[in-house]
Amino acid sequence: MLEIDNLSKHFGGIRAVDGCSFTVPKGSITALIGPNGAGKTTAFNCISRTTEPSAGKVLLEGQRIEHLRPHKITRMGLSRTFQISRNLADMTVLENVICQSRIGGWRDLFKPALGAEEVEKAMEILDFLGITRIAYEDGSNLSYGQKKLMDLAALLMSDPKIILLDEPAGGVNPTLLEEIIGHIQKLNEQGLTVLIVEHNMDLIMRLSHKIVVMAQGKVIADGKPEEVRENPAVLDAYLGGVLEEAA
Amino acid sequence: MSELLHVSNVTAGYGDGPAILDGAELRVEPGKVHCIIGPNGAGKSTLLKAICGMLKVRNGDVLYKGESLKGLRPDQVLRKGICFVPQERALFPKMTVRENMRMGGFSMSDKSGLEKRIDEIEELFPILKERRDQHAGTMSGGQQQTLAMARTMILKPDIVMLDEPSLGLAPKIVQEMFSIMKMMAAEGITILLVEQNALMGLKNSDQGVVLDLGRTLFSGPADDVLRDPRIQDLYLGGKKAA
Amino acid sequence: MADIIQTLILGLALGGVFALMGSGLSLVFGVMRIVNLAHPVLIIAGAYVAYWGFRLYGIDPLMMLPVAIVILAAIGVVLYKLVFEREARSAKYSEMTVLLTFAIAMVVEGALGGFFSNTQRVTSPDYATDAIFIGDVFIPTGQLYAGILSLIIISVLALFLKYSSFGYAIRATTQNREAAELLGVNVNRVALVSFAIGIGLAGAAGCLVSFVFSFFPAKHWEWIAVLMSLVVLGGMGSLLGTVVASFLLSVIAAFVGTYVGATWSTMTFFLALFLILLVRPQGLFGEKPELA
Amino acid sequence: MSLAFNETSNVLQARAEHNEKLARRADRTRATWFPIVLLALLLAVPALQFVGNFNYVIHLILFTACYAVMASGWNILGGFTGYISLGHNVFFCIGGYFAGMLLARFGISTLLTAPLAGLVCAAVGYLIGRITLKTRGPSFIISSLALVMIARILFDNWHFVGGANGVALPANDLSVEWAKLPYYYAFVVLAALTVFISYKIKHSKFGLGLRAISKDEIKAESAGIDTRTYKTLAFAISAAFVGMAGAIWGEYLTYIRPNIFLIILVSVNMVLMCILGGKGTIAGPVIGAILIVAFNEIFVATLGSSEFNILATGLIMALALIFFPLGIVGTLAAKHRLPRFLNWD
Amino acid sequence: ADPLKIGASLPLTGGFSIAGQKHQQGYELCVDLINERGGIMGRQVELLVSDNRSDPATAINQYERFINVDGVEAVYGTFSSRLSFPVASILAKNNMVHPLPAGGALRIYTQGHKNIFYFQPNAAEYVGASLAGIIKDLIPEGETPKTAAVISADDFFANGVWSGLMGEKVMDPADGSLVRDLAPGYLAENNIEVVFSERWPEEGFSDWLNLANQVKRSGAELIIGLTASAEEAVQLTRALKTVRAEPKLVYFSQGTQAEYLEGTGSSAEGVLVHTSWHKDAPFQSTLAGEPFSNSDFVASYQEKFGAVPDEDAAIPFAVCQGIEQAILGAGSTDNEAMGKWLSERTRDEPVRTILGRFNWDELGLPADKPFLMTQWNDGELQFVYPTDEFEGVSALTYPKGSF
Ligand SMILES: Nc1ncnc2c1ncn2[C@@H]1O[C@H](COP(=O)(O)OP(=O)(O)OP(=O)(O)O)[C@@H](O)[C@H]1O
Ligand SMILES: Nc1ncnc2c1ncn2[C@@H]1O[C@H](COP(=O)(O)OP(=O)(O)OP(=O)(O)O)[C@@H](O)[C@H]1O
Ligand SMILES: CC(C)C[C@H](N)C(=O)O
Numbered sequence A: 001m002l003e004i005d006n007l008s009k010h011f012g013g014i015r016a017v018d019g020c021s022f023t024v025p026k027g028s029i030t031a032l033i034g035p036n037g038a039g040k041t042t043a044f045n046c047i048s049r050t051t052e053p054s055a056g057k058v059l060l061e062g063q064r065i066e067h068l069r070p071h072k073i074t075r076m077g078l079s080r081t082f083q084i085s086r087n088l089a090d091m092t093v094l095e096n097v098i099c100q101s102r103i104g105g106w107r108d109l110f111k112p113a114l115g116a117e118e119v120e121k122a123m124e125i126l127d128f129l130g131i132t133r134i135a136y137e138d139g140s141n142l143s144y145g146q147k148k149l150m151d152l153a154a155l156l157m158s159d160p161k162i163i164l165l166d167e168p169a170g171g172v173n174p175t176l177l178e179e180i181i182g183h184i185q186k187l188n189e190q191g192l193t194v195l196i197v198e199h200n201m202d203l204i205m206r207l208s209h210k211i212v213v214m215a216q217g218k219v220i221a222d223g224k225p226e227e228v229r230e231n232p233a234v235l236d237a238y239l240g241g242v243l244e245e246a247a
Numbered sequence B: 001m002s003e004l005l006h007v008s009n010v011t012a013g014y015g016d017g018p019a020i021l022d023g024a025e026l027r028v029e030p031g032k033v034h035c036i037i038g039p040n041g042a043g044k045s046t047l048l049k050a051i052c053g054m055l056k057v058r059n060g061d062v063l064y065k066g067e068s069l070k071g072l073r074p075d076q077v078l079r080k081g082i083c084f085v086p087q088e089r090a091l092f093p094k095m096t097v098r099e100n101m102r103m104g105g106f107s108m109s110d111k112s113g114l115e116k117r118i119d120e121i122e123e124l125f126p127i128l129k130e131r132r133d134q135h136a137g138t139m140s141g142g143q144q145q146t147l148a149m150a151r152t153m154i155l156k157p158d159i160v161m162l163d164e165p166s167l168g169l170a171p172k173i174v175q176e177m178f179s180i181m182k183m184m185a186a187e188g189i190t191i192l193l194v195e196q197n198a199l200m201g202l203k204n205s206d207q208g209v210v211l212d213l214g215r216t217l218f219s220g221p222a223d224d225v226l227r228d229p230r231i232q233d234l235y236l237g238g239k240k241a242a
Numbered sequence C: 001m002a003d004i005i006q007t008l009i010l011g012l013a014l015g016g017v018f019a020l021m022g023s024g025l026s027l028v029f030g031v032m033r034i035v036n037l038a039h040p041v042l043i044i045a046g047a048y049v050a051y052w053g054f055r056l057y058g059i060d061p062l063m064m065l066p067v068a069i070v071i072l073a074a075i076g077v078v079l080y081k082l083v084f085e086r087e088a089r090s091a092k093y094s095e096m097t098v099l100l101t102f103a104i105a106m107v108v109e110g111a112l113g114g115f116f117s118n119t120q121r122v123t124s125p126d127y128a129t130d131a132i133f134i135g136d137v138f139i140p141t142g143q144l145y146a147g148i149l150s151l152i153i154i155s156v157l158a159l160f161l162k163y164s165s166f167g168y169a170i171r172a173t174t175q176n177r178e179a180a181e182l183l184g185v186n187v188n189r190v191a192l193v194s195f196a197i198g199i200g201l202a203g204a205a206g207c208l209v210s211f212v213f214s215f216f217p218a219k220h221w222e223w224i225a226v227l228m229s230l231v232v233l234g235g236m237g238s239l240l241g242t243v244v245a246s247f248l249l250s251v252i253a254a255f256v257g258t259y260v261g262a263t264w265s266t267m268t269f270f271l272a273l274f275l276i277l278l279v280r281p282q283g284l285f286g287e288k289p290e291l292a
Numbered sequence D: 001m002s003l004a005f006n007e008t009s010n011v012l013q014a015r016a017e018h019n020e021k022l023a024r025r026a027d028r029t030r031a032t033w034f035p036i037v038l039l040a041l042l043l044a045v046p047a048l049q050f051v052g053n054f055n056y057v058i059h060l061i062l063f064t065a066c067y068a069v070m071a072s073g074w075n076i077l078g079g080f081t082g083y084i085s086l087g088h089n090v091f092f093c094i095g096g097y098f099a100g101m102l103l104a105r106f107g108i109s110t111l112l113t114a115p116l117a118g119l120v121c122a123a124v125g126y127l128i129g130r131i132t133l134k135t136r137g138p139s140f141i142i143s144s145l146a147l148v149m150i151a152r153i154l155f156d157n158w159h160f161v162g163g164a165n166g167v168a169l170p171a172n173d174l175s176v177e178w179a180k181l182p183y184y185y186a187f188v189v190l191a192a193l194t195v196f197i198s199y200k201i202k203h204s205k206f207g208l209g210l211r212a213i214s215k216d217e218i219k220a221e222s223a224g225i226d227t228r229t230y231k232t233l234a235f236a237i238s239a240a241f242v243g244m245a246g247a248i249w250g251e252y253l254t255y256i257r258p259n260i261f262l263i264i265l266v267s268v269n270m271v272l273m274c275i276l277g278g279k280g281t282i283a284g285p286v287i288g289a290i291l292i293v294a295f296n297e298i299f300v301a302t303l304g305s306s307e308f309n310i311l312a313t314g315l316i317m318a319l320a321l322i323f324f325p326l327g328i329v330g331t332l333a334a335k336h337r338l339p340r341f342l343n344w345d
Numbered sequence E: 001a002d003p004l005k006i007g008a009s010l011p012l013t014g015g016f017s018i019a020g021q022k023h024q025q026g027y028e029l030c031v032d033l034i035n036e037r038g039g040i041m042g043r044q045v046e047l048l049v050s051d052n053r054s055d056p057a058t059a060i061n062q063y064e065r066f067i068n069v070d071g072v073e074a075v076y077g078t079f080s081s082r083l084s085f086p087v088a089s090i091l092a093k094n095n096m097v098h099p100l101p102a103g104g105a106l107r108i109y110t111q112g113h114k115n116i117f118y119f120q121p122n123a124a125e126y127v128g129a130s131l132a133g134i135i136k137d138l139i140p141e142g143e144t145p146k147t148a149a150v151i152s153a154d155d156f157f158a159n160g161v162w163s164g165l166m167g168e169k170v171m172d173p174a175d176g177s178l179v180r181d182l183a184p185g186y187l188a189e190n191n192i193e194v195v196f197s198e199r200w201p202e203e204g205f206s207d208w209l210n211l212a213n214q215v216k217r218s219g220a221e222l223i224i225g226l227t228a229s230a231e232e233a234v235q236l237t238r239a240l241k242t243v244r245a246e247p248k249l250v251y252f253s254q255g256t257q258a259e260y261l262e263g264t265g266s267s268a269e270g271v272l273v274h275t276s277w278h279k280d281a282p283f284q285s286t287l288a289g290e291p292f293s294n295s296d297f298v299a300s301y302q303e304k305f306g307a308v309p310d311e312d313a314a315i316p317f318a319v320c321q322g323i324e325q326a327i328l329g330a331g332s333t334d335n336e337a338m339g340k341w342l343s344e345r346t347r348d349e350p351v352r353t354i355l356g357r358f359n360w361d362e363l364g365l366p367a368d369k370p371f372l373m374t375q376w377n378d379g380e381l382q383f384v385y386p387t388d389e390f391e392g393v394s395a396l397t398y399p400k401g402s403f
């Protein structure tokens, strides 16, 4: 589905992503993990073209996308969330969410902004995430977790084929998180491909089919969850002793 | 029981909007680690903002060592010894890491020891030393969080309030962070933290507080909080928490 | 050859004056995100201070510098207290200030006109219309003094911002007001002082302008666009950028004026701005923005 | 202290109630009848000419309508999309000259050529937008200012259209009391059209996209919005309205000259009207236009003249901005105090 | 009786404010004096002045308000060709007599408006004649300047003077038609070669030293600076001094004002400026039916404003006198009758103002009325040309030499 080939991104002397290659199989939930500053977010930015990669290729369903403008990529069915959530002030949460819904061609442009169907769908999603009460709240007047949830809602609104989640669980209440995991799994079963960055190992282990581990811009391990958790390099670089404890 | 900080029956909200906090209670004991948990949007961050003076307390009072903090500006509260690290990282994106650290000591009246103190802290967080001259805004999410944490240690305050300190940190660093926190507590610094990584937070705390519906629903020893099945169900992610 | 050198000198001479005129603008923007359209009219206010000192007591405009700085800084304090303090927390701050300062510019212009009439003024110390001749080539003394002084003032300011503790506080407040507050910075005072400094610079620039250009209250409209393009070209908020842009553009404008035509020399400023924005939207010394 | 509840379901229910209490509701109080009544009244005003000389009233309404067109047009870029342009009078100028020269050379009234002038401005706007919309925030504002200066110098030196001295246009043959009416109706109708179209835009997907752009372009782009096309399109549309206003205004004045169009006061007026009325709202620009024209008249009439006039205008402007930072419509709406008839959104 | 209302829209603020405010003084002084003398036909005159901020659209607007709301019975013109050009159409449409204090561009008069009357010696295009006259009549042959640098503001009026000097065709850009062919131009007629010419923009020009340096480098013996305001004249003079230019003769089109002297000091010495009025010109006129001389004007102005008047106050005063005489002549404030009366004036039965006599050709331009040329000498603006109009002409200082 998504293929990253020898991707690099340099900021001055810092090699944030350094010749990184991995694939995200269609229909899978793939996790991208690694220590802080490994280059995960930067890799995301390169894939969704919010940052221009220095070198390398990104293929979405066999098509190269690293030269496309971000909205094109989104229209091709790849949507993402931001680690530090970006939301639109002065627009209600509902508008924030609907803003993300897909636009067909030119003619769609002049359709009413908040079509009845869309509102209904958006409200369902908000309800599921437990944030209906802020539907008409200003997008900037939210708590940290609410912002994350709103991002997620917007993502679900866009009917994507593949989603890139950058630390979706950060700051979300565990009880709610359980439900979200369930939902993501359900969507995945319906065919949605997921690439997820998370530091919550419990979630990663339960959710993912495949794990890619990055450190210092490079892929240091790539495989099934069971394999990766045994990998000494990963344990050392990233997990410390946590896994045992959580299990 | 001697309490360092007492939030009594506080009502607060944003602008002229509704009261987000409505009768919040909190007792903070010296030298202990307190962990506040609750669902998203419950008002946890709002509570911390109200304490540190970023938000106006509409009703009730905040007493620190018996003195009211109501109406003080954040910089004044800081000078009383309460240090706050907000959830949206409070860094200066276009200043270097080192300059950010220096800003941490801005309120010190005697700046002679500052550089040395920064050096000491940098030893604890090697990444900061390595990235000394990088602009803070270009650091990764976790690196920024580390910087924000490290910066509070410069002042040696009485109370440190941390809003989700583990957010975005790799598991290994989270562990380190909690051990640093314990170290600080051992030095007599009182810690008040908000955590959505609730299990981890509570396990490393002495006291647990549940905040929901703008009120304090429960407070007591952290172990009690961890063990209560209803709390597990509502706030800790259900059965698997056990 | 002499022509080329002469044109270069004249360009540089004008550049020095523009540098100081632009630097206050740049500072106020850099520190407070205020696009201060009232800056040019405050420069004129500063020029009036020099003018009255010269006319009533025969004081050299350069000697009036400290007086003008103090008076204008005081005006800055008043303006800040009355207008900006309450706005500072508004989310729309930066764009609001464009209009607010426009309004202030009108108020100041009206007040100046009321007090001093709309008659054009200029101070005439001897050096204002003198020149140092080196063979065929001359250096206008008035602009030479103005340029040197302006560079000194700007350097002092830059050092102050970079190294003083207050400079730190200023930069911190600019970048993250809340965070600065949480670290013990009294952000209101910082904003107040830096605004006062910026307006004080307008006073200093006014003294220099008083003998380089003639002025009257409504003259500031002619300067706004020129000064703004310097600041944008240099990179919004970058002092160094403003200085470099001032010299660069003045020199180019001088060459255009000599070899293409006087009509087109003003155009240089705006055209350069446009071209730069095409290839480098952030200006010469600005920070690169996120991908657009 | 023990738990303040027994069953988890209690909390869940309490939470539902709590949420209900805090929830903000959708705002659906729109008064479309008001602008329609207003329009009907305005269309009837010229009948006054039968009972007296109301040329000045007509002039004032016409002038206000002209600015309402420009401010509403500006609002599409500045209000919805968040790109504050101080250079929109360039299109006022281009529209004025394009239609004006057609009138001078071929005698075709600008009332007929105005839409064409609008198209020309849209095209020019599109090209300029392609360049200047790369910048954002203050840099954009200032690049727009530079645009005015460039246009000014070019027009001043373009001798074919009279350079700085401008061109006199033939006046129509109607007698004094009726001479203004064609322009009056043109402006009133154009204003209505502009308001209607901005309403349509605001409530379309396109409008939603523009608003997203005004808040965070990167977010908008990654939400699948083609920001570059959206914003240049917004630029072109708003240029078109301003251009049409310019076309008719030129003939109305019977004189076109660069500094009628290309003075900063014209563009600032557009901006100011929007901000004063409420940027990004539908009624805002219209209300702003009415207020600013009224202020102006009052000052000139009561204070007559002098610097005091400038001072007072500036003062009013500053006070309005300080006390109504979101504009009159915006601020009142935020405080839930907006009188119903002013809510056209 | 009801007061007789007269309206004037003036640029009291903005680019033309200096001249605009003096125009206000001129109008006010005249109206006050008329009222002291019992008004016009027993009616007190009420002057309405509005500030148009130097903006043409506002100027039009204000004249319409005078006519439609305030119900004025006559109007006074505004300052500058820029503003007068559009105002002329509006006043023509409303059938008002339009007396212009300052609107020298030929094109204003060739549009075919009736009832338009210019209250200055002649159109801008003919100003150069006086300069040419000085060179021909006052400077010994052999010493006349042979080369000229002509620099000019891109201003309506200045462009007119330029056309006359350089012998350009004046065109109407509206239809591309020829208004007047001025070839070969006053300079060519006098065998003066133009070695440098340049225009600077109407607003925002700051590169004076560079311009002055080029003028100096051209080695021109005659410097013609077609400045649009006193401010520009000051800037230009100071720049020429700084670069140490040493021409034989210097002429500016603005610079009679006290502000000019203040800004330039002794550098003003020897600079020629044309003017429509001079304080020493011994013109006799009438006001409220009584004789009123130019020196009376100077005296009453000094009494009221505490300063010596300059032409910017005198010209509007003359406009006011002209309208007063028109009303008396027509016997009413019927503008058509007033216009008819004014256009029927002849050289022998002129309108008499402190600028001298006025009668107009069919365009509305004064017939047979040369400009006055003045020169700054010993810190005083002295009247030097023409020499045969009246007494008290000072000698021309020539050559000028350094600034
Ligand atoms: N704009 C930039 N300029 C310079 N360095 C940058 C920039 N953006 C990122 N970096 C550096 O690139 C590296 C990778 O950052 P990235 O944000 O991709 O990490 P990450 O894997 O997402 O980490 P985390 O888990 O903490 O979010 C970091 O060392 C960071 O400091
Ligand atoms: N700036 C603001 N303006 C208005 N309302 C706000 C603002 N910030 C937060 N709120 C509201 O206050 C409520 C509580 O927010 P708060 O940030 O205290 O929640 P929290 O408990 O910290 O949640 P989280 O765990 O998601 O961080 C939220 O429902 C939100 O809608
Ligand atoms: C003689 C000048 C006062 C005339 C004026 N400058 C004009 O534009 O016509």
Ligand SMILES: [Mg+2]
Pocket (backbone or CB within 6 Å): A040, A041, A042, A083, B140, B141, B142
């Ligand atoms: Mg990251």
Ligand SMILES: [Mg+2]
Pocket (backbone or CB within 6 Å): A143, A144, A145, B044, B045, B046, B087, B163
């Ligand atoms: Mg929070």
